[in-house]
Amino acid sequence: xxxxVWIWAATIVGLLILIAVDFLVGRRPHExxxxxxxxxxxxxVAAAALFGAGLWxxxxxxxxxxxxAGYVTEKSLSxxxxxxxxxxxxxFAVPSELRQRVLLIGVLLALALRTVxxxxxxxVVASFTWVFFxxxxxxxxxxxxxxxxxxxxxxxxKENAVLRRVRRSVPSTDTYRGTRLWVHENGRRLITPLFVxxxxxxxxxxxxxxxxxxxxxxxxxxxYVVFTANAFALMGLRQLYFLIGGLLDxxxxxxxxxxxxxxxxxxxxxxxxxxxxxxxxxxxxxxxSLAVIGGVLTVTTVASLTIGRRTAGAREKQHASAP
Numbered sequence: 001x002x003x004x005v006w007i008w009a010a011t012i013v014g015l016l017i018l019i020a021v022d023f024l025v026g027r028r029p030h031e032x033x034x035x036x037x038x039x040x041x042x043x044x045v046a047a048a049a050l051f052g053a054g055l056w057x058x059x060x061x062x063x064x065x066x067x068x069a070g071y072v073t074e075k076s077l078s079x080x081x082x083x084x085x086x087x088x089x090x091x092f093a094v095p096s097e098l099r100q101r102v103l104l105i106g107v108l109l110a111l112a113l114r115t116v117x118x119x120x121x122x123x124v125v126a127s128f129t130w131v132f133f134x135x136x137x138x139x140x141x142x143x144x145x146x147x148x149x150x151x152x153x154x155x156x157x158k159e160n161a162v163l164r165r166v167r168r169s170v171p172s173t174d175t176y177r178g179t180r181l182w183v184h185e186n187g188r189r190l191i192t193p194l195f196v197x198x199x200x201x202x203x204x205x206x207x208x209x210x211x212x213x214x215x216x217x218x219x220x221x222x223x224y225v226v227f228t229a230n231a232f233a234l235m236g237l238r239q240l241y242f243l244i245g246g247l248l249d250x251x252x253x254x255x256x257x258x259x260x261x262x263x264x265x266x267x268x269x270x271x272x273x274x275x276x277x278x279x280x281x282x283x284x285x286x287x288x289s290l291a292v293i294g295g296v297l298t299v300t301t302v303a304s305l306t307i308g309r310r311t312a313g314a315r316e317k318q319h320a321s322a323p
Contacts, residue, residue, distance in 0.1 A: 106201025
């Protein structure tokens with residue numbers, strides 16, 4: 001799909017307006033309630049649905065299907081981010097009233113960094129079809145790591161190289177100073193722990209982008225669709241953190257679902273790359289990809305919650321029968 005520069009500009013401005021509204025409404029530090037998180041979660045999902053419907057209304061059904069497939073994929077893969085975000089918040093003892101601000105700025109930083117990855121990925125995909133073999137191998141390997149437990153969230157958050165460099169080279173305060181990222185004390189500029197946490201959120205997300213960006217390029221090669229799907233998925237991530245933070249431990253089969261999705265897209269990438277070496281291969285359509293992704297997520301979520309409910313009931317019966 002050819003997208004004029006003015007469409008790109010209008011889209012970015014529209015996203016910035018939505019982000020500004022989100023920021024201004026929640027600018028006062030406060031503990032986010034489930035009701036508030038639910039309303040804003042519905043807002044961002046509705047915004048994504050309207051955007052995808054708009055693509056269809058403009059007559060590009062393929063781009064619309066690719067957007068929804070990419071959005072659902074990025075949204076589901078971002079659940080892994082939530083595990084790490086919980087660990088980061090715990091590791092740095094972020095006050096509950098500051099977590100909304102941390103996630104907003106951290107996610108914006110993550111989106112900026114992902115945009116760089118998307119631009120590089122689009123340039124590589126446009127020039128070298130063989131890169132799909134590499135992307136496919138990365139996704140299949142990641143799927144295997146998830147199945148064997150190597151891709152699960154670590155029990156303890158480990159700082160990445162960027163965060164270690166920041167903490168070593170820039171002096172910081174010992175305590176949080178409200179929403180301030182840095183302060184001037186005794187003639188020196190000091191960063192606050194809030195700044196460190198935001199860097200941790202943003203740079204850690206880049207590690208997940210190494211999997212998710214190849215995954216969405218496996219669904220569509222259109223950089224506009226890739227960017228917008230990532231933007232809407234990431235901007236709704238904050239609300240997802242507050243909504244399902246307590247449910248993460250109950251989604252016991254989600255890892256296997258994500259592995260199945262990544263493996264499926266990895267195979268799709270291999271099939272799309274085979275014609276470049278003279279081998280005929282079947283084509284997996286975008287609607288079929290969307291159906292597979294939605295079906296896998298539905299089955300794994302329902303199975304996780306059902307098994308979790310049965311396990312909890314069995315534990316209660318065992319506890320009640322204990323002397």
